[in-house]
Amino acid sequence: MCILAENKVERAPTIEVLKRQPREIVLSALLRMAEQTPGYIFNAFVLTYGTLVLAASRDLLLTGLVAMTALGFITALIAGALLDRIGRRKVYISGCVFVAAFTFVYFALLDTKVPEFIFLAVALSFTPVMTMYGPQAALIAESFTPRLRYSGASIGYQLASIIAGGPAPFVATWLFSTYHSAFPIALYVCFCAAISICAALLLPDQTNKDIAHEVHYGNA
DSSP, X not given: OHHHHTTOOOSSHHHHHHHHOHHHHHHHHHHTHHHHHHHHIIIIIHHHIIIIISOOXXXXXXXXXXXXXXXXXXXXXXXXXXXXXXXXXXXXHHHHHHHHHHHHHHHHHHTTOOHHHHHHHHHHTHHHHHXXXXXXXXXXXXXXXXXXXXXXXXXXXXXXXXXXXXXHHHHHHHHHHHHSSSHHHHXXXXXXXXXXXXXXXXXXXXXXXXXXXXXXXXXX
């Protein structure tokens, strides 16, 4: 490896990346809001919403979640294959727009209380999420200079779980209990998608570029 050969390994990479590239860490976390927020709503909140509000059977919801996982896996592969052709940023932003629009359709299908439509909504729910998950790793990792890449990407990636993924089911529950409608939840997802689009535009798109060279920040 070039970094090892040139003796550029950082002794304290976590500290260094926080000092040198805090902007990229924050943007990486904000980038994931459009993926994390609906992901946790579609995967966790739906069980409470489905059983208590829609009176759907737990077996129906769990079967839908199994189908969701399979379809999501396929979607991630397709999105990943498009990265080098279309570009990381374009694929990711397309996923943000996709999930924002889909969430309204998702709750509309759920609220019919028709088992077939509920299954369809749950089964398809990870399709827009995985459209973002596919290019996410490349878009985030390539934003950091090589000697700090692993630490920077890890911190930004996990930070999103704290500010977006983890709170999402609780926020969704509060919104529904306050407004007695799923519409504000869909607006919440749209808000997160808008933040992620802004973050994607501010992060560098390194599609088909050489990312092995060091980038110097301040006194780095």
